[in-house]
Amino acid sequence: xxxxxxxxxxxxxxxxxxxxxxxxxxxxxxxxxxETITVTDRSHxxxxxxxxxxxxxxxxxxxxxxxxxxxxxxLVAFDPPHLVxxxxxxxxxxxxxxxxxxxxxxxxxxxxxxxxxxxxxGTLVFKWNETQIKAREVLxxxxxxxxxxxxxxxxxxxxxxxxKPEGGNTGMT
Ligand SMILES: C[S@@+](CC[C@H](N)C(=O)[O-])C[C@H]1O[C@@H](n2cnc3c(N)ncnc32)[C@H](O)[C@@H]1O
Numbered sequence: 011x012x013x014x015x016x017x018x019x020x021x022x023x024x025x026x027x028x029x030x031x032x033x034x035x036x037x038x039x040x041x042x043x044x045e046t047i048t049v050t051d052r053s054h055x056x057x058x059x060x061x062x063x064x065x066x067x068x069x070x071x072x073x074x075x076x077x078x079x080x081x082x083x084x085l086v087a088f089d090p091p092h093l094v095x096x097x098x099x100x101x102x103x104x105x106x107x108x109x110x111x112x113x114x115x116x117x118x119x120x121x122x123x124x125x126x127x128x129x130x131x132g133t134l135v136f137k138w139n140e141t142q143i144k145a146r147e148v149l150x151x152x153x154x155x156x157x158x159x160x161x162x163x164x165x166x167x168x169x170x171x172x173x174k175p176e177g178g179n180t181g182m183t
Pocket of ligand 1: 024029072106108
């Protein structure tokens, strides 16, 4: 981690696959695990192949209870686990984590924490894959409405952009 004051937070960064620059000094990368896992991966025609995944956050954090003061960051990128069902040895579960039985409460708390640590007018980018849980079910757990987003298409992955309202305005009507 650099000495630079972080401007952005990724509270569940996993192996940072979505970041073009995985070592940006102005981004704080968190996750609730730190591990290197080698798993069987038969995708991409790799019959019997393996892949190694390194999850090395700057800080161990729980997105339901972030250890930062209110209004700390200009940008938060929230990409929580999206699977409730996955095999014990699943590569997807190793890569993306897994939701627990209380996933609604966990994601509701995650959204609330992401907005709490954002500066007023700050941006929250939310990523969701709806192969198991519909995006609309998850967006209902957020305290504000997204401004706009990319809603899936064939690949089931949604990107949503929120702006933290100033004062008590929730953006909900
Ligand atoms: C969908 S993956 C993130 C993938 C990441 N955006 C990337 O580009 O590689 C979700 C991550 O959330 C982490 N996670 C699960 N529960 C968490 C929690 N309560 N607090 C912080 N991280 C959590 C998992 O360990 C997993 O690495």
